[in-house]
Amino acid sequence: MEQPISLVEYGSRRVIITITAVFCALLEIIDTTIVNVALNNMRGSLGATLNEVSWVITAYSIANVIIVPMTSWLSQQFGRRNYFAASIIIFTVASFLCGNSTNIGELILFRFIQGLGGGALLVTSQTIITESYPPEKRAMAQAIYVLGVIIGPTLGPPLGGYIVDNFSWPYIFYINIPVGIIAALLTLQFVRSPKYGEKRPASEVDWLGIMLLTVAVGSLQYILEKGQEDDWFSSKLIIALSVIAFLGFYLFIWRELVYKYPIVELRVLKNSNLRMGVLLSFIQGFGLFGSTFIIPLYTQSILGWNAQQSGMLMVPSTLMVAFMMPIVGQLIQRGVSQKYLIALGMIVFFIYSLMSYKIITPQTSADNFFWALMVRGLGLGFLSVPISTMSLSTLKGPEIAQGAAFSGMMRQLGGSFGVALISTFLSRDIVGHRSNLVRNLDIYDPAVQDRVRRIAAGMQAKGMAPNVALKSAHQMLDGSVSVQATILSYMDIFLYIGIMFLVCVPLVLIFIKRSKSKVSMADAAH
Incomplete structure (x- = not known):
C-alpha cells in the first residue's frame, strides 16, 4: 500500500x-x-x-x-x-x-x-x-x-x-x-x-508463522553458535535441531505464501534488486564478521596481545570505512553504477585477504597489519553503501521495512555462518597441518637432534637438570610445531575468504545486468 x-x-x-x-x-x-x-x-x-x-x-x-x-x-x-x-x-x-x-x-x-x-x-x-x-x-x-x-x-x-x-x-x-x-x-x-x-x-495475526519462524531461526542460530563446541553431527541435539530447522523453514515459507496476512511478506523478494541485495548482505556479513572474528583471535592466541590491543588494531580500518562512506554515497548520487562499485569492493577485499595471507608469521607486528587493514576498510567502503542502497532503492512504503528486515537478517546470519565455519575449519585444519608437519619432522634427523640439543643446552646453562632440560626442549619443539600449524591454518582461511569474494565478482556483474533487463523473475532467481 x-x-x-x-x-x-x-x-x-x-x-x-x-x-x-x-x-x-x-x-x-x-x-x-x-x-x-x-x-x-x-x-x-x-x-x-x-x-x-x-x-x-x-x-x-x-x-x-x-x-x-x-x-x-x-x-x-x-x-x-x-x-x-x-x-x-x-x-x-x-x-x-x-x-x-x-x-x-x-x-x-x-x-x-x-x-x-x-x-x-x-x-x-x-x-x-x-x-x-x-x-x-x-x-x-x-x-x-x-x-x-x-x-x-x-x-x-x-x-x-x-x-x-x-x-x-x-x-x-x-x-x-x-x-x-x-x-x-x-x-x-x-x-x-x-x-x-x-x-x-x-484472530487474524499469523501466530503459526511466528511460532514456525521462532523455532526455525532459533534452531539454526543455536546450530551455528554451538555446532563446533558440540562436534557438529556427532551430537544428537545438533542433528535433531538441524531437522527441526529444515522443517521449520519449509513449513514457514509455505505458511507465509498461503496465509492472507503473513508475519513476513516473502513476496517482496520478487524485487530483483532486493533479492540480489539479500544475497550480497549475507556474503558481506560473512566477510565483515569473519574478519572481525579472526584477526583478534590470531593476535591474541599467537602474538599474545590483550583484547584492548587487538581491538585498537582494527580502528584505522574503521576510520578508512568512515572516510569512504560519504565519497561512495556521492558517487552513487552522481550516477555511478552500484554493481561496478560492489565488484570493485569485492576485488579490493580479495587484495586485503591476499595481503593478510602473505604477512602473518609468529612475529607479525601491528605495523605489518596497518596497510592490509586499510585496504580492508577501502573494500568495505565500496561494498557496504552500494549493497544497502541497491537493496532498498526500488522499494516503497511498507516494502522498505520488509526489505531492511530481510537484508538485516541475512547480514546477521552471514556473520553467524562465517564465525561458525571459520572456527570449525580452524580446529580441523590445524590438526591436518600438524600431522603433516610431524610426519616431516624426523626425530632421528641430525638437524632436528642438533636443534633439540641446543635448546636443552641453553636451559641447562640456566640451571635446569639435564633430563628436565631435554624434556622441556622436546615440549618447546612440539609447541613450535603447534604454532606453525595454527599459522598455516590462518593463512588458509584468509586465502579462502579472498577467493570467495573474487568468485562473486563476475556473478555480481552478470546477475545485476540480468535483473535490470526485462527477464522473468524465475530466470533472475537462478
Missing part, C-alpha cells in the same frame, strides 16, 4: 532523527561483541563454567535473529514510533538487569530479552533513516547508517577491554542506560509513524 503522507524530513529535525537512529543501531551492534572480552570476568564472579558463560553471547544472537524478520509486521501493528521507542526501553531496562544479575541463569535470560529489543533497533533504524531522506539522497542516508553497522563490531572489543580493565564487567551494560534514555525521548518527540492501514485483530 502506498503511503498517504511523506515521511521525508528536513533541517535540524532530520539531523536529530538520523543521529538517534544511528546511535541505536550502534548500541545494538556494540553489544554483540563487547561482552566477548568480559566472559572470563563474568565466569569468575558468577561461578559459571565456560560453556554456561558462552550462552551470554548465544542467547543475544538467537533473540536478535528471531526478532529481525518480524520488525516490519510489529511496526505496522503498534506504529513504528511506538515500537521503536518500546524496543529502546526494553533494551535499556534489560541492560540494567544484565548488570545487576546475581547468577548466570539471570544473565542469560536478561541477555535474551536485551536481544529481542536490540534486533528491532538495527532494522528499524535503517528504515527510519531511509524514509527520512528523499530518494535522490538515500545513498548518503545509507552511508550514514552503514557507518554505524561497520564501526560497531570494531568498537566492541577495545571498549569492553577498557571498561573491564578500569571498572568491572557490569559497566559494559550500564553504559547503554543514558544513551537509551535519551534515544527513547528523542524517538517519542521526533520520529513519525507511517500510515500503513489498520492493524490486524488478534
Whole structure:
C-alpha cells in the first residue's frame, strides 16, 4: 500500500532523527561483541563454567535473529514510533538487569530479552533513516547508517577491554542506560509513524508463522553458535535441531505464501534488486564478521596481545570505512553504477585477504597489519553503501521495512555462518597441518637432534637438570610445531575468504545486468 503522507524530513529535525537512529543501531551492534572480552570476568564472579558463560553471547544472537524478520509486521501493528521507542526501553531496562544479575541463569535470560529489543533497533533504524531522506539522497542516508553497522563490531572489543580493565564487567551494560534514555525521548518527540492501514485483530495475526519462524531461526542460530563446541553431527541435539530447522523453514515459507496476512511478506523478494541485495548482505556479513572474528583471535592466541590491543588494531580500518562512506554515497548520487562499485569492493577485499595471507608469521607486528587493514576498510567502503542502497532503492512504503528486515537478517546470519565455519575449519585444519608437519619432522634427523640439543643446552646453562632440560626442549619443539600449524591454518582461511569474494565478482556483474533487463523473475532467481 502506498503511503498517504511523506515521511521525508528536513533541517535540524532530520539531523536529530538520523543521529538517534544511528546511535541505536550502534548500541545494538556494540553489544554483540563487547561482552566477548568480559566472559572470563563474568565466569569468575558468577561461578559459571565456560560453556554456561558462552550462552551470554548465544542467547543475544538467537533473540536478535528471531526478532529481525518480524520488525516490519510489529511496526505496522503498534506504529513504528511506538515500537521503536518500546524496543529502546526494553533494551535499556534489560541492560540494567544484565548488570545487576546475581547468577548466570539471570544473565542469560536478561541477555535474551536485551536481544529481542536490540534486533528491532538495527532494522528499524535503517528504515527510519531511509524514509527520512528523499530518494535522490538515500545513498548518503545509507552511508550514514552503514557507518554505524561497520564501526560497531570494531568498537566492541577495545571498549569492553577498557571498561573491564578500569571498572568491572557490569559497566559494559550500564553504559547503554543514558544513551537509551535519551534515544527513547528523542524517538517519542521526533520520529513519525507511517500510515500503513489498520492493524490486524488478534484472530487474524499469523501466530503459526511466528511460532514456525521462532523455532526455525532459533534452531539454526543455536546450530551455528554451538555446532563446533558440540562436534557438529556427532551430537544428537545438533542433528535433531538441524531437522527441526529444515522443517521449520519449509513449513514457514509455505505458511507465509498461503496465509492472507503473513508475519513476513516473502513476496517482496520478487524485487530483483532486493533479492540480489539479500544475497550480497549475507556474503558481506560473512566477510565483515569473519574478519572481525579472526584477526583478534590470531593476535591474541599467537602474538599474545590483550583484547584492548587487538581491538585498537582494527580502528584505522574503521576510520578508512568512515572516510569512504560519504565519497561512495556521492558517487552513487552522481550516477555511478552500484554493481561496478560492489565488484570493485569485492576485488579490493580479495587484495586485503591476499595481503593478510602473505604477512602473518609468529612475529607479525601491528605495523605489518596497518596497510592490509586499510585496504580492508577501502573494500568495505565500496561494498557496504552500494549493497544497502541497491537493496532498498526500488522499494516503497511498507516494502522498505520488509526489505531492511530481510537484508538485516541475512547480514546477521552471514556473520553467524562465517564465525561458525571459520572456527570449525580452524580446529580441523590445524590438526591436518600438524600431522603433516610431524610426519616431516624426523626425530632421528641430525638437524632436528642438533636443534633439540641446543635448546636443552641453553636451559641447562640456566640451571635446569639435564633430563628436565631435554624434556622441556622436546615440549618447546612440539609447541613450535603447534604454532606453525595454527599459522598455516590462518593463512588458509584468509586465502579462502579472498577467493570467495573474487568468485562473486563476475556473478555480481552478470546477475545485476540480468535483473535490470526485462527477464522473468524465475530466470533472475537462478
